[in-house]
Amino acid sequence: MKLYDGAWAPSPRRVRMFLAEKRIDVERVVVDLKHGEHLRPDYAGINAQRQLPALLLDDGTLIDDSIAICRYFEALHPDPPLFGADPREIGLIEAWLRRIEHDCFQAVVLGFRNKVSVFAGRAVSGQWPPIEQIPALVDRGRCMWEAFAAVLDAHLAERRHIAGDLFTMADIAALVAIDFGVATRLPDPRDRHAALARWHAEVSARPSAAA
Amino acid sequence: MKLYDGAWAPSPRRVRMFLAEKRIDVERVVVDLKHGEHLRPDYAGINAQRQLPALLLDDGTLIDDSIAICRYFEALHPDPPLFGADPREIGLIEAWLRRIEHDCFQAVVLGFRNKVSVFAGRAVSGQWPPIEQIPALVDRGRCMWEAFAAVLDAHLAERRHIAGDLFTMADIAALVAIDFGVATRLPDPRDRHAALARWHAEVSARPSAAA
Numbered sequence: 001m002k003l004y005d006g007a008w009a010p011s012p013r014r015v016r017m018f019l020a021e022k023r024i025d026v027e028r029v030v031v032d033l034k035h036g037e038h039l040r041p042d043y044a045g046i047n048a049q050r051q052l053p054a055l056l057l058d059d060g061t062l063i064d065d066s067i068a069i070c071r072y073f074e075a076l077h078p079d080p081p082l083f084g085a086d087p088r089e090i091g092l093i094e095a096w097l098r099r100i101e102h103d104c105f106q107a108v109v110l111g112f113r114n115k116v117s118v119f120a121g122r123a124v125s126g127q128w129p130p131i132e133q134i135p136a137l138v139d140r141g142r143c144m145w146e147a148f149a150a151v152l153d154a155h156l157a158e159r160r161h162i163a164g165d166l167f168t169m170a171d172i173a174a175l176v177a178i179d180f181g182v183a184t185r186l187p188d189p190r191d192r193h194a195a196l197a198r199w200h201a202e203v204s205a206r207p208s209a210a211a
Numbered sequence: 212m213k214l215y216d217g218a219w220a221p222s223p224r225r226v227r228m229f230l231a232e233k234r235i236d237v238e239r240v241v242v243d244l245k246h247g248e249h250l251r252p253d254y255a256g257i258n259a260q261r262q263l264p265a266l267l268l269d270d271g272t273l274i275d276d277s278i279a280i281c282r283y284f285e286a287l288h289p290d291p292p293l294f295g296a297d298p299r300e301i302g303l304i305e306a307w308l309r310r311i312e313h314d315c316f317q318a319v320v321l322g323f324r325n326k327v328s329v330f331a332g333r334a335v336s337g338q339w340p341p342i343e344q345i346p347a348l349v350d351r352g353r354c355m356w357e358a359f360a361a362v363l364d365a366h367l368a369e370r371r372h373i374a375g376d377l378f379t380m381a382d383i384a385a386l387v388a389i390d391f392g393v394a395t396r397l398p399d400p401r402d403r404h405a406a407l408a409r410w411h412a413e414v415s416a417r418p419s420a421a422a
Contacts, residue, residue, distance in 0.1 A: 061299055065306040072302030075295075084286075088272055091283030095276040098312075103337060106313075124351070126314060128358050136345050140335070147339050 001026060003069070004043070006033040006052035010105070010180040011066040013211075015053045017172045018070040020208035022077055026055075049127050067097065070169060082169045093163050096170040104148045105177040110141030112184045145186050149178075153193035160199075167203070175203050212237060214280070215254070217244040217263035221316070221391040222277040224422075226264045228383045229281040231419035233288055237266075260338050278308065281380060293380045304374045307381040314359045316388040321352030323395045356397050360389075364404035371410075378414070386414050 003026045006012045019026060031037045031052055038050050047054045047064050055063040055072065063069050074083050084090035113119045114137040121130040152174065155162065162170040178200065182188050190197035203209065214237045217223045230237060242248045242263055249261050258265045258275050266274040266283065274280050285294050295301035324330045325348040332341040363385065366373065373381040389411065393399050401408035414420065 055302070057299065059299075061303065063299075063302040063306055065309050067309060068302045068304075068306035071305045072298045075298035075301045087283045087286035088268065088270075088274075090286045091266070091274040091279045092272065093279075094282045095274055095279035098276050098278060101309075102317075106317075124355065129354055131351055131354060134345060134347050134351070136347075140342055140345070143340060143342060144335065 001058055002056045003028045004031055004046065004052055004054045004056070005029065006031050006038065008183075009033055009052060010176045011051070012053040013176050013179075014066040014172055015055075015069050016211040017176070017208045018082060018169065019073065020211035021080070021082060021167075021172075021206075022073060024073055024077060051126065067169070067173075082167075082172070084163070084168065089163060089168075093168050093170050096162050097173055100170065100173045100177055103144060103151075104174065104181070107141045107144035107148065108177060108181040108184060108186065110137045111145070111186065112141075114138055114141075142186060145181055146189075149189035149193055149196060153189070153196040156199045157195040160202075162199075167206070171199075171203050172208075175200065175209065212269055213267045214239045215242055215257065215263055215265045215267070216240065217242050217249065219394075220244055220263060221387045222262070223264040224387050225277040225383055226280050227422040228387070228419045229293060229380065230284065231422035232291070232293060232378075232383075232417075233284060235284055235288060262337065278380070278384075293378075293383070295374070295379065300374060300379075304379050304381050307373050308384055311381065311384045311388055314355060314362075315385065315392070318352045318355035318359065319388060319392040319395060319397065321348045322356070322397065323352075325349055325352075353397060356392055357400075360400035360404055360407060364400070364407040367410045368406040372414075373410075378417070382410075382414050383419075386411065386420065 003015065005016065005028045007030065031043055033052065037043060038052055044050050046056065047062060049064055051064065053066055053069060055069045057063070063072055071083065074081070081089075084093045109125060113123045113125065114133040114135060120133060122128075123131045123133045152162075159165070161167050162174060178189065190200055214226065216227065216239045218241065242254055244263065248254060249263055255261050257267065258273060260275055262275065264277055264280060266280045268274070274283055282294065285292070295304045320336060324334045324336065325344040325346060331344060333339070334342045334344045363373075370376070372378050373385060389400065401411055
Protein backbone atom coordinates (compact mmCIF):
# COMPACT_ATOMS: atom_id res chain seq x y z
CA MET A 1 0.00 0.00 0.00
CA LYS A 2 1.07 3.61 -0.68
CA LEU A 3 0.00 6.88 0.87
CA TYR A 4 0.11 9.88 -1.47
CA ASP A 5 0.99 12.74 0.83
CA GLY A 6 1.61 16.48 0.48
CA ALA A 7 3.31 19.17 2.54
CA TRP A 8 1.59 22.15 4.29
CA ALA A 9 -1.98 21.28 3.19
CA PRO A 10 -4.52 20.47 5.92
CA SER A 11 -6.03 17.20 4.64
CA PRO A 12 -2.74 15.29 4.38
CA ARG A 13 -1.79 16.59 7.85
CA ARG A 14 -4.92 14.96 9.36
CA VAL A 15 -3.74 11.56 8.15
CA ARG A 16 -0.10 12.03 9.21
CA MET A 17 -1.18 13.03 12.71
CA PHE A 18 -3.59 10.09 12.96
CA LEU A 19 -0.93 7.60 11.81
CA ALA A 20 1.61 9.05 14.28
CA GLU A 21 -0.89 8.63 17.15
CA LYS A 22 -1.44 5.02 16.08
CA ARG A 23 2.29 4.41 15.45
CA ILE A 24 1.50 3.06 12.00
CA ASP A 25 4.16 3.22 9.28
CA VAL A 26 3.03 3.41 5.65
CA GLU A 27 5.06 3.86 2.49
CA ARG A 28 4.65 7.48 1.38
CA VAL A 29 4.90 9.23 -1.96
CA VAL A 30 5.15 13.00 -1.50
CA VAL A 31 3.40 14.92 -4.28
CA ASP A 32 4.63 18.50 -4.71
CA LEU A 33 1.48 20.59 -4.16
CA LYS A 34 3.38 23.87 -4.31
CA HIS A 35 4.47 23.23 -7.90
CA GLY A 36 1.11 21.75 -8.96
CA GLU A 37 2.35 18.18 -9.29
CA HIS A 38 -1.08 16.94 -8.10
CA LEU A 39 -2.70 18.51 -11.20
CA ARG A 40 -0.42 16.75 -13.72
CA PRO A 41 -1.36 13.61 -15.67
CA ASP A 42 0.85 11.25 -13.63
CA TYR A 43 -1.07 11.89 -10.43
CA ALA A 44 -4.43 12.46 -12.16
CA GLY A 45 -4.06 8.91 -13.49
CA ILE A 46 -3.91 7.68 -9.90
CA ASN A 47 -6.52 10.03 -8.42
CA ALA A 48 -8.99 11.59 -10.87
CA GLN A 49 -9.96 14.11 -8.19
CA ARG A 50 -6.33 15.40 -8.18
CA GLN A 51 -6.45 15.86 -4.42
CA LEU A 52 -4.30 14.75 -1.53
CA PRO A 53 -4.11 12.59 0.46
CA ALA A 54 -5.00 9.30 -1.23
CA LEU A 55 -4.31 5.75 -0.12
CA LEU A 56 -3.68 3.11 -2.80
CA LEU A 57 -4.29 -0.41 -1.51
CA ASP A 58 -2.47 -3.46 -2.85
CA ASP A 59 -5.61 -4.63 -4.69
CA GLY A 60 -5.75 -1.34 -6.63
CA THR A 61 -8.52 0.27 -4.53
CA LEU A 62 -8.02 4.00 -3.98
CA ILE A 63 -9.35 5.70 -0.85
CA ASP A 64 -9.28 9.37 -1.78
CA ASP A 65 -10.36 11.20 1.39
CA SER A 66 -8.44 11.98 4.58
CA ILE A 67 -11.04 10.94 7.16
CA ALA A 68 -11.89 7.83 5.13
CA ILE A 69 -8.20 6.82 5.13
CA CYS A 70 -8.14 7.24 8.92
CA ARG A 71 -11.27 5.11 9.31
CA TYR A 72 -9.64 2.41 7.16
CA PHE A 73 -6.66 2.29 9.52
CA GLU A 74 -8.90 2.50 12.61
CA ALA A 75 -10.67 -0.66 11.43
CA LEU A 76 -7.31 -2.39 10.80
CA HIS A 77 -5.70 -1.21 14.06
CA PRO A 78 -8.40 -0.36 16.61
CA ASP A 79 -6.04 0.59 19.46
CA PRO A 80 -5.90 3.27 20.65
CA PRO A 81 -9.41 4.11 19.42
CA LEU A 82 -9.54 7.59 17.88
CA PHE A 83 -13.11 7.41 16.52
CA GLY A 84 -14.63 6.22 19.82
CA ALA A 85 -14.74 3.03 21.84
CA ASP A 86 -18.49 2.67 22.45
CA PRO A 87 -21.69 3.76 20.64
CA ARG A 88 -22.06 7.01 22.58
CA GLU A 89 -18.46 8.10 21.94
CA ILE A 90 -18.69 7.03 18.31
CA GLY A 91 -21.79 9.18 17.85
CA LEU A 92 -20.40 12.23 19.67
CA ILE A 93 -17.08 12.13 17.81
CA GLU A 94 -18.80 11.87 14.43
CA ALA A 95 -21.14 14.76 15.29
CA TRP A 96 -18.11 16.91 16.13
CA LEU A 97 -16.19 15.78 13.06
CA ARG A 98 -19.07 16.83 10.81
CA ARG A 99 -19.49 20.11 12.66
CA ILE A 100 -15.75 20.91 12.51
CA GLU A 101 -15.76 20.12 8.79
CA HIS A 102 -18.81 22.24 7.97
CA ASP A 103 -18.59 25.09 10.44
CA CYS A 104 -14.81 25.54 10.68
CA PHE A 105 -12.78 23.83 7.97
CA GLN A 106 -15.13 24.72 5.11
CA ALA A 107 -15.35 28.28 6.48
CA VAL A 108 -11.56 28.55 6.15
CA VAL A 109 -11.71 27.06 2.67
CA LEU A 110 -14.39 29.61 1.66
CA GLY A 111 -12.08 32.50 2.50
CA PHE A 112 -9.00 30.91 1.01
CA ARG A 113 -10.38 29.68 -2.30
CA ASN A 114 -12.44 32.81 -3.00
CA LYS A 115 -9.54 35.18 -2.34
CA VAL A 116 -6.17 33.76 -3.42
CA SER A 117 -5.51 34.42 -7.13
CA VAL A 118 -4.10 30.95 -7.81
CA PHE A 119 -7.66 29.61 -7.30
CA ALA A 120 -9.33 31.89 -9.89
CA GLY A 121 -11.79 29.66 -11.76
CA ARG A 122 -11.20 26.86 -9.20
CA ALA A 123 -13.08 28.28 -6.22
CA VAL A 124 -14.32 24.89 -4.94
CA SER A 125 -11.93 22.06 -4.08
CA GLY A 126 -12.21 18.98 -6.27
CA GLN A 127 -12.57 18.57 -10.02
CA TRP A 128 -15.25 20.84 -11.47
CA PRO A 129 -16.04 22.88 -14.53
CA PRO A 130 -14.67 26.43 -14.02
CA ILE A 131 -16.16 27.90 -10.83
CA GLU A 132 -15.51 31.60 -10.34
CA GLN A 133 -14.47 33.15 -7.03
CA ILE A 134 -17.14 35.11 -5.11
CA PRO A 135 -15.35 37.71 -2.97
CA ALA A 136 -18.37 38.13 -0.62
CA LEU A 137 -17.66 34.59 0.62
CA VAL A 138 -14.47 35.77 2.30
CA ASP A 139 -16.56 37.74 4.82
CA ARG A 140 -18.98 34.83 5.25
CA GLY A 141 -16.09 32.50 6.01
CA ARG A 142 -14.67 34.93 8.55
CA CYS A 143 -18.03 35.31 10.28
CA MET A 144 -18.32 31.50 10.57
CA TRP A 145 -14.70 31.22 11.77
CA GLU A 146 -15.26 33.67 14.61
CA ALA A 147 -18.60 32.19 15.66
CA PHE A 148 -17.22 28.64 15.64
CA ALA A 149 -14.23 29.67 17.77
CA ALA A 150 -16.60 31.00 20.44
CA VAL A 151 -18.63 27.75 20.38
CA LEU A 152 -15.53 25.58 20.64
CA ASP A 153 -14.09 27.75 23.43
CA ALA A 154 -17.27 27.41 25.52
CA HIS A 155 -17.25 23.64 24.89
CA LEU A 156 -13.58 23.28 25.91
CA ALA A 157 -14.09 25.34 29.07
CA GLU A 158 -15.85 22.26 30.47
CA ARG A 159 -13.70 19.37 29.20
CA ARG A 160 -10.12 18.53 28.41
CA HIS A 161 -10.63 17.38 24.83
CA ILE A 162 -13.45 17.83 22.33
CA ALA A 163 -15.10 14.47 23.03
CA GLY A 164 -14.33 14.49 26.78
CA ASP A 165 -11.27 13.20 28.63
CA LEU A 166 -9.67 11.34 25.75
CA PHE A 167 -7.84 12.70 22.73
CA THR A 168 -9.69 11.68 19.53
CA MET A 169 -9.96 12.30 15.80
CA ALA A 170 -12.13 15.34 16.60
CA ASP A 171 -9.11 17.00 18.22
CA ILE A 172 -6.99 16.23 15.16
CA ALA A 173 -9.60 17.68 12.78
CA ALA A 174 -10.10 20.83 14.86
CA LEU A 175 -6.37 21.44 15.36
CA VAL A 176 -5.70 21.06 11.64
CA ALA A 177 -8.60 23.36 10.68
CA ILE A 178 -7.60 26.04 13.20
CA ASP A 179 -3.91 25.97 12.27
CA PHE A 180 -4.87 26.18 8.60
CA GLY A 181 -7.17 29.14 9.28
CA VAL A 182 -4.46 30.99 11.17
CA ALA A 183 -1.99 30.22 8.34
CA THR A 184 -4.46 31.83 5.90
CA ARG A 185 -4.38 34.95 8.12
CA LEU A 186 -7.74 34.61 9.81
CA PRO A 187 -7.73 36.14 13.32
CA ASP A 188 -5.99 33.84 15.81
CA PRO A 189 -8.77 32.51 18.08
CA ARG A 190 -6.28 31.95 20.92
CA ASP A 191 -6.06 35.70 21.43
CA ARG A 192 -9.65 35.90 22.68
CA HIS A 193 -10.52 32.40 23.87
CA ALA A 194 -8.62 31.07 26.89
CA ALA A 195 -10.05 27.54 26.96
CA LEU A 196 -9.42 27.09 23.25
CA ALA A 197 -5.86 28.38 23.75
CA ARG A 198 -5.26 25.92 26.64
CA TRP A 199 -6.54 23.02 24.52
CA HIS A 200 -4.55 24.15 21.48
CA ALA A 201 -1.30 24.28 23.47
CA GLU A 202 -1.89 20.83 24.94
CA VAL A 203 -2.82 19.17 21.65
CA SER A 204 0.00 20.92 19.76
CA ALA A 205 2.53 19.56 22.27
CA ARG A 206 1.77 15.97 21.24
CA PRO A 207 4.59 14.59 19.08
CA SER A 208 2.01 13.69 16.41
CA ALA A 209 1.22 17.38 15.84
CA ALA A 210 4.61 17.77 14.14
CA ALA A 211 4.16 14.71 11.87
CA MET B 212 -34.03 7.50 24.36
CA LYS B 213 -35.91 9.92 22.07
CA LEU B 214 -35.40 10.84 18.43
CA TYR B 215 -36.40 14.39 17.51
CA ASP B 216 -37.63 14.05 13.96
CA GLY B 217 -39.07 16.37 11.30
CA ALA B 218 -41.08 15.95 8.10
CA TRP B 219 -39.84 16.66 4.52
CA ALA B 220 -36.32 17.79 5.51
CA PRO B 221 -33.39 15.73 4.20
CA SER B 222 -31.35 15.15 7.39
CA PRO B 223 -34.18 13.54 9.40
CA ARG B 224 -35.00 11.37 6.37
CA ARG B 225 -31.45 9.90 6.39
CA VAL B 226 -32.01 8.63 9.92
CA ARG B 227 -35.53 7.29 9.28
CA MET B 228 -34.32 5.35 6.25
CA PHE B 229 -31.32 3.97 8.15
CA LEU B 230 -33.50 2.85 11.09
CA ALA B 231 -36.01 1.22 8.72
CA GLU B 232 -33.20 -0.75 7.04
CA LYS B 233 -32.00 -1.90 10.46
CA ARG B 234 -35.56 -2.56 11.71
CA ILE B 235 -34.88 -0.46 14.81
CA ASP B 236 -37.78 1.20 16.62
CA VAL B 237 -37.11 4.40 18.55
CA GLU B 238 -39.52 6.71 20.35
CA ARG B 239 -40.01 9.78 18.15
CA VAL B 240 -40.98 13.37 18.83
CA VAL B 241 -41.98 15.14 15.62
CA VAL B 242 -40.98 18.81 15.63
CA ASP B 243 -42.99 20.97 13.20
CA LEU B 244 -40.32 22.43 10.89
CA LYS B 245 -42.86 24.04 8.61
CA HIS B 246 -44.17 26.25 11.42
CA GLY B 247 -40.70 26.94 12.88
CA GLU B 248 -41.18 24.86 16.02
CA HIS B 249 -37.45 23.95 15.90
CA LEU B 250 -36.55 27.64 16.38
CA ARG B 251 -38.65 28.11 19.54
CA PRO B 252 -37.28 28.03 23.11
CA ASP B 253 -38.69 24.59 23.95
CA TYR B 254 -36.64 22.85 21.29
CA ALA B 255 -33.68 25.26 21.53
CA GLY B 256 -33.41 24.17 25.16
CA ILE B 257 -32.91 20.60 23.96
CA ASN B 258 -30.72 21.35 20.92
CA ALA B 259 -28.92 24.70 20.93
CA GLN B 260 -28.25 24.27 17.21
CA ARG B 261 -32.03 24.24 16.59
CA GLN B 262 -31.62 21.59 13.92
CA LEU B 263 -33.17 18.20 13.27
CA PRO B 264 -32.67 15.34 13.76
CA ALA B 265 -31.29 14.96 17.27
CA LEU B 266 -31.09 11.88 19.48
CA LEU B 267 -31.42 12.32 23.24
CA LEU B 268 -29.94 9.38 25.16
CA ASP B 269 -31.20 8.27 28.57
CA ASP B 270 -28.09 9.70 30.27
CA GLY B 271 -28.87 13.17 28.83
CA THR B 272 -26.29 13.04 26.01
CA LEU B 273 -27.53 14.68 22.80
CA ILE B 274 -26.26 13.49 19.41
CA ASP B 275 -27.20 16.34 17.09
CA ASP B 276 -26.21 15.13 13.62
CA SER B 277 -27.91 12.68 11.26
CA ILE B 278 -24.90 10.59 10.23
CA ALA B 279 -23.62 10.57 13.82
CA ILE B 280 -26.99 9.20 14.99
CA CYS B 281 -26.73 6.46 12.38
CA ARG B 282 -23.18 5.57 13.48
CA TYR B 283 -24.43 5.35 17.08
CA PHE B 284 -27.05 2.79 16.06
CA GLU B 285 -24.60 0.96 13.76
CA ALA B 286 -22.32 0.43 16.78
CA LEU B 287 -25.28 -0.82 18.88
CA HIS B 288 -26.76 -3.02 16.13
CA PRO B 289 -24.04 -3.95 13.62
CA ASP B 290 -26.24 -6.15 11.38
CA PRO B 291 -26.82 -5.54 8.57
CA PRO B 292 -23.71 -3.35 8.29
CA LEU B 293 -24.49 -0.09 6.48
CA PHE B 294 -21.14 1.64 7.08
CA GLY B 295 -19.04 -1.31 5.84
CA ALA B 296 -18.04 -4.74 7.11
CA ASP B 297 -14.25 -4.63 6.62
CA PRO B 298 -11.58 -1.90 6.53
CA ARG B 299 -11.69 -1.45 2.74
CA GLU B 300 -15.50 -1.09 2.66
CA ILE B 301 -15.45 1.20 5.70
CA GLY B 302 -12.92 3.47 3.95
CA LEU B 303 -14.74 3.51 0.61
CA ILE B 304 -18.15 4.21 2.16
CA GLU B 305 -16.78 7.07 4.25
CA ALA B 306 -15.03 8.58 1.21
CA TRP B 307 -18.35 8.52 -0.68
CA LEU B 308 -20.30 9.87 2.29
CA ARG B 309 -17.97 12.85 2.53
CA ARG B 310 -18.06 13.41 -1.21
CA ILE B 311 -21.88 13.20 -1.36
CA GLU B 312 -22.09 15.66 1.53
CA HIS B 313 -19.66 18.18 0.06
CA ASP B 314 -20.23 17.85 -3.68
CA CYS B 315 -23.96 17.12 -3.78
CA PHE B 316 -25.87 17.82 -0.57
CA GLN B 317 -24.07 21.08 0.23
CA ALA B 318 -24.47 22.13 -3.42
CA VAL B 319 -28.25 21.74 -3.05
CA VAL B 320 -28.16 23.65 0.25
CA LEU B 321 -26.21 26.49 -1.42
CA GLY B 322 -28.96 27.02 -3.97
CA PHE B 323 -31.78 26.60 -1.48
CA ARG B 324 -30.55 28.79 1.37
CA ASN B 325 -29.28 31.60 -0.88
CA LYS B 326 -32.52 31.83 -2.84
CA VAL B 327 -35.61 31.14 -0.72
CA SER B 328 -36.79 34.31 1.08
CA VAL B 329 -37.49 32.53 4.38
CA PHE B 330 -33.70 32.10 4.75
CA ALA B 331 -32.84 35.80 4.36
CA GLY B 332 -30.16 36.50 6.99
CA ARG B 333 -29.87 32.74 7.70
CA ALA B 334 -28.03 31.62 4.58
CA VAL B 335 -25.97 28.91 6.31
CA SER B 336 -27.59 26.08 8.25
CA GLY B 337 -26.91 26.06 11.98
CA GLN B 338 -26.85 28.85 14.55
CA TRP B 339 -24.89 31.87 13.36
CA PRO B 340 -24.90 35.64 13.55
CA PRO B 341 -26.91 37.01 10.60
CA ILE B 342 -25.43 35.67 7.34
CA GLU B 343 -26.81 37.29 4.21
CA GLN B 344 -27.80 35.39 1.09
CA ILE B 345 -25.42 35.59 -1.91
CA PRO B 346 -27.50 35.04 -5.07
CA ALA B 347 -24.41 34.08 -7.13
CA LEU B 348 -24.21 30.90 -5.05
CA VAL B 349 -27.38 29.59 -6.66
CA ASP B 350 -25.48 29.19 -9.96
CA ARG B 351 -22.48 27.69 -8.19
CA GLY B 352 -24.71 25.11 -6.52
CA ARG B 353 -26.34 24.22 -9.83
CA CYS B 354 -22.97 23.79 -11.54
CA MET B 355 -21.85 21.42 -8.76
CA TRP B 356 -25.17 19.55 -8.88
CA GLU B 357 -24.86 18.86 -12.61
CA ALA B 358 -21.18 17.89 -12.43
CA PHE B 359 -21.76 15.55 -9.49
CA ALA B 360 -24.67 13.85 -11.28
CA ALA B 361 -22.36 13.02 -14.20
CA VAL B 362 -19.70 11.61 -11.83
CA LEU B 363 -22.24 9.49 -9.96
CA ASP B 364 -23.78 8.24 -13.21
CA ALA B 365 -20.40 7.08 -14.55
CA HIS B 366 -19.69 5.39 -11.21
CA LEU B 367 -23.07 3.60 -11.17
CA ALA B 368 -22.66 2.41 -14.76
CA GLU B 369 -20.15 -0.11 -13.36
CA ARG B 370 -21.76 -1.23 -10.12
CA ARG B 371 -25.16 -1.87 -8.60
CA HIS B 372 -24.79 0.39 -5.55
CA ILE B 373 -22.41 3.20 -4.68
CA ALA B 374 -20.02 1.06 -2.64
CA GLY B 375 -20.38 -2.03 -4.87
CA ASP B 376 -22.87 -4.88 -4.66
CA LEU B 377 -24.31 -4.05 -1.27
CA PHE B 378 -26.71 -1.29 -0.30
CA THR B 379 -25.05 1.03 2.25
CA MET B 380 -25.31 4.36 4.00
CA ALA B 381 -23.76 5.97 0.90
CA ASP B 382 -26.90 5.02 -1.07
CA ILE B 383 -29.11 6.53 1.63
CA ALA B 384 -27.13 9.79 1.67
CA ALA B 385 -27.09 10.09 -2.12
CA LEU B 386 -30.80 9.27 -2.51
CA VAL B 387 -31.76 11.82 0.12
CA ALA B 388 -29.52 14.52 -1.41
CA ILE B 389 -30.81 13.90 -4.93
CA ASP B 390 -34.47 13.80 -3.94
CA PHE B 391 -33.99 17.01 -1.96
CA GLY B 392 -32.30 18.69 -4.94
CA VAL B 393 -35.13 17.70 -7.26
CA ALA B 394 -37.67 18.93 -4.66
CA THR B 395 -35.90 22.33 -4.71
CA ARG B 396 -36.36 22.38 -8.51
CA LEU B 397 -32.85 21.57 -9.62
CA PRO B 398 -32.82 19.70 -12.97
CA ASP B 399 -33.76 16.05 -12.49
CA PRO B 400 -30.53 14.08 -13.13
CA ARG B 401 -32.54 10.99 -14.16
CA ASP B 402 -33.49 12.74 -17.39
CA ARG B 403 -29.91 12.64 -18.68
CA HIS B 404 -28.21 9.84 -16.76
CA ALA B 405 -29.44 6.29 -17.35
CA ALA B 406 -27.28 4.48 -14.78
CA LEU B 407 -28.20 7.00 -12.09
CA ALA B 408 -31.89 6.60 -13.04
CA ARG B 409 -31.63 2.77 -12.80
CA TRP B 410 -29.98 3.02 -9.37
CA HIS B 411 -32.49 5.65 -8.19
CA ALA B 412 -35.47 3.46 -9.16
CA GLU B 413 -34.00 0.43 -7.41
CA VAL B 414 -33.10 2.24 -4.20
CA SER B 415 -36.41 4.15 -4.13
CA ALA B 416 -38.30 0.85 -4.31
CA ARG B 417 -36.91 -0.27 -0.96
CA PRO B 418 -39.58 0.03 1.74
CA SER B 419 -37.16 2.14 3.82
CA ALA B 420 -37.25 4.91 1.20
CA ALA B 421 -40.80 5.75 2.28
CA ALA B 422 -39.96 5.85 5.99
